[in-house]
Amino acid sequence: xxxxxxxxxxxxxxxxxxxxxxxxxxxxxxxxxxxxxxxxxxxxxxxxxxxxxxxxxxxxxxxxxxxxxxxxxxxxxxxxxxxxxxxxxxxxxxxxxxxxxxxxxxxxxxxxxxxxxxxxxxxxxxxxxxxxxxxxxxxxxxxxxxxxxxxxxxxxxxxxxxxxxxxxxxxxxxxxxxxxxxxxxxxxxxxxxxxxxxxxxxxxxxxxxxxxxxxxxxxxxxxxxxxxxxxxxxxxxxxxxxxxxxx
Numbered sequence: 155x156x157x158x159x160x161x162x163x164x165x166x167x168x169x170x171x172x173x174x175x176x177x178x179x180x181x182x183x184x185x186x187x188x189x190x191x192x193x194x195x196x197x198x199x200x201x202x203x204x205x206x207x208x209x210x211x212x213x214x215x216x217x218x219x220x221x222x223x224x225x226x227x228x229x230x231x232x233x234x235x236x237x238x239x240x241x242x243x244x245x246x247x248x249x250x251x252x253x254x255x256x257x258x259x260x261x262x263x264x265x266x267x268x269x270x271x272x273x274x275x276x277x278x279x280x281x282x283x284x285x286x287x288x289x290x291x292x293x294x295x296x297x298x299x300x301x302x303x304x305x306x307x308x309x310x311x312x313x314x315x316x317x318x319x320x321x322x323x324x325x326x327x328x329x330x331x332x333x334x335x336x337x338x339x340x341x342x343x344x345x346x347x348x349x350x351x352x353x354x355x356x357x358x359x360x361x362x363x364x365x366x367x368x369x370x371x372x373x374x375x376x377x378x379x380x381x382x383x384x385x386x387x388x389x390x391x392x393x394x395x396x397x398x399x400x401x
Contacts, residue, residue: 155399155400156321156397156398156399157319157320157321157322157397157398157399158319158320158321158395158396158397158398159317159318159319159320159337159338159392159393159394159395159396159397159398160294160318160319160320160394161174161310161317161318161394162174162175162176162177162178162186162316162317162318162392162393162394163175163310163311163314163315163316163318164178164186164187164188164189164227164316165189165190165225165314166188166189166190166191166192166225166227166232166246167190167191167192167193167194167225167232167234167246167273168190168192168193168194168208168211168213168276168281168282169193169194169208169211169212169213169214169220169353170194170212170220170223170225170234170259171223171224171225171232171234172223172224172225172311172314172358173224173225173226173227176393176394177391177392177393177394178391178392178393179389179390179391179392180289180340180342180386180389180390180391180392181386181389182386182387182388182389183287183385183386183387184278184279184280184287184386184389185279185280185282185287185288185289186289186316186317188227189280189282189289189316190276190280190281190282191246191275191276191280191281192246192273192274192275192276192281193211193212193273193274193276193281194211194212194255194256194259194270194272194273194274195210195211195270195271195272195273195274196210196211196212196267196268196269196270196271197268197269197270197271198268198271199211199268199271201272203277204277205276205277205279205280205281205285206281207283207285208283208351211281212259212263212267212270213353214314214352214353214356215351215352215353216263216264216267217262217263217264217267218352218353218355218356218361218362218363219236219238219262219263219356219361219362220259220262220263220361221311221312221353221356221357221358221361222236222237222238222262222356222357222358222359222360222361223235223236224236230245230247231243231244231245232244232245232246234255234258236262236361237359237360237361238261238262238361239258239261239262242254242255242258246273246275247275251273252270252272252273255270255273256269256270262361282383283348284345284346284348284383286345286383286385287385287386288345288383288384288385289316289317289342289383289384289385289386290314290315290316290317290348290381290382290383290384291315291316291317291319291327291330291335291342291344291381291382291383291384292310292313292315292316292317292318292319292327292380292381292382293318293319293322293324293325293326293327293381294310294318294319294320294322295320295321295322295323295324295325295326296322296324296325296327296380296381297310297313297318298324299324299325299374300367300370300371300374300380303370303373303374304365304366304367304370306364306365308365308367309357309358309359311358312353312354312355312356312357312358312365312367313350313354313380313381314353315381317337317392319398321398325375327344327347327381327382328347328379328382330344330382331344331345331346331347331382332344333400333401334387334400334401335384335398335399335400335401336397336398336399336400336401337392337396337398338390338391338392338393338396338397339390339391339392340386340388340389340390340391340392341386341387341388341390341401342384342385342386342387343384343385343387344382344383344384345382345383345384345385346382346383347377347379347380347381347382347383348379348380348381348382348383349378349379350367350368350371350378350379350380351368352368354367354368354380355367355368367380
């Protein structure tokens with residue numbers, strides 16, 4: 155049985171900007187390179203080192219307008235765009251990067267939410283919602299099924315996934331938990347389903363909530379999960395159009 159890589163995405167700053175890729179080199183026991191490599195800690199968030207839960211950071215569930223940010227990595231800098239803001243370019247490793255980023259985010263983040271306090275670099279396992287070095291696997295057919303349930307097309311960016319697979323049956327990704335997939339030249343083990351939050355309700359074109367995704371998942375299938383976390387067991391190049399098989 156063979157499926158296909160349809161799309162690849164990364165999100166250099168957690169919750170802030172999605173970037174499409176044509177190909178990427180994966181490494182064993184690491185997240186997709188530069189995915190959730192930085193995060194914006196909110197005021198009062200845990201200032202400890204290492205991985206921290208998503209509640210500590212600015213993200214789309216708290217500020218839906220963040221979902222409309224796109225990103226493009228070029229060398230050491232990240233270019234950020236939003237329909238309601240001028241473009242911004244920062245070097246997140248530079249000490250002076252935080253203030254212009256916070257100023258840029260302030261008008262598109264709710265005033266009643268805790269403001270940005272620090273731009274933090276993720277540990278080697280990344281800063282995804284899972285507390286391990288995850289690569290998220292998503293199913294194009296499941297997206298179509300949910301779109302049909304809501305009677306509106308859903309942009310894949312709502313779900314902040316890394317690798318989208320075409321050819322699976324709807325929700326077949328859950329049957330892959332515990333199995334290994336050969337994706338391009340890499341091998342990944344599917345670990346667990348991904349529980350979803352209100353970030354998925356926001357339209358990535360507008361940054362406004364316009365789809366009751368969680369309610370539709372619960373009403374249609376009795377859960378609020380979409381996609382699955384995987385871990386890279388053997389590194390290798392992955393590109394759109396590559397075949398996906400059981401390893």
